[in-house]
Amino acid sequence: MANRGWGPDVSQDVDDGDRVASGQGIERRAGALSRRAILDAATEMIDQHGLQQLTMRRLGTWCGVEAMALYRYVSGREDLLNGVVDNLIDDLYEDQLASRDAEDGGWQDYLQRVAHGVRAIALEHPQLFPAIATRPPEAPWVRPPLRSLRWMETFLATLRGFGFNREAAVGVYRSFTTFLLGQLLLEVAAHGAPLSPAMDAVDGGAPLPLDLQQYPNLLELAPMLAEDHSLAEFEEALEDLLDRIETNTHTP
Structure with missing residues (x-):
């Protein structure tokens, strides 16, 4: 899947558990998030870092928002x-x-x-x-x-x-x-x-x-x-x- 500009640059010298959370988030306009956009971002993150790295906190950083902002569109990791x-x-x-x-x-x-x-x-x-x-x-x-x-x-x-x-x-x-x-x-x-x-x-x-x-x-x-x-x-x-x-x- 092509990158849509959601993913941060990831440092190579951090622990695997925190790699996804180490980059610069991209600021999004209020209301720009949607369920589909979040699911696409999660797909990109999994493709690059593996399923085990997917958490709501890391995905929030990947999307450039607080994790709590995601819960408006998804109820949790499952x-x-x-x-x-x-x-x-x-x-x-x-x-x-x-x-x-x-x-x-x-x-x-x-x-x-x-x-x-x-x-x-x-x-x-x-x-x-x-x-x-x-x-x-x-x-x-x-x-x-x-x-x-x-x-x-x-x-x-x-x-x-x-x-x-x-x-x-x-x-x-x-x-x-x-x-x-x-x-x-x-x-x-x-x-x-x-x-x-x-x-x-x-x-x-x-x-x-x-x-x-x-x-x-x-x-x-x-x-x-x-x-x-x-x-x-x-x-x-x-x-x-x-x-x-x-x-x-x-x-x-």
């Missing part, structure tokens, strides 16, 4: 996180509607566009994607990452419009969301995103001090194993999923 996640998923929904051609390319094209849209979010916001995967959805049967009621309604209605019966449409929703979560959580973890508050991000550029002498195959193949083929693997797994859907549903 509301803030829910709003950030909902915004990203809502933006994906609007983008997919806007990109849909008048001449539809079929259900395969629809699923491919949605899959690549979710992947774009995961790669643009790797620190946030685990939250998209784990924040409680609107109902227990709504599955992340397509985690809103209107996403679920549109997804199921689109598939049924392509001729899927009720059972097949529900089955596709389950297998498709499982595929997206599994593939993309692995991918963002490989790029250093922590998958839980207790996990530290891994520096993908620093090789681990492993002694592979007793593992000759690993020693020989380690350079190949370290290559990044995530996009090709995503495409291959997505194509396999679409082929299985077509075989199982016998949809023209």
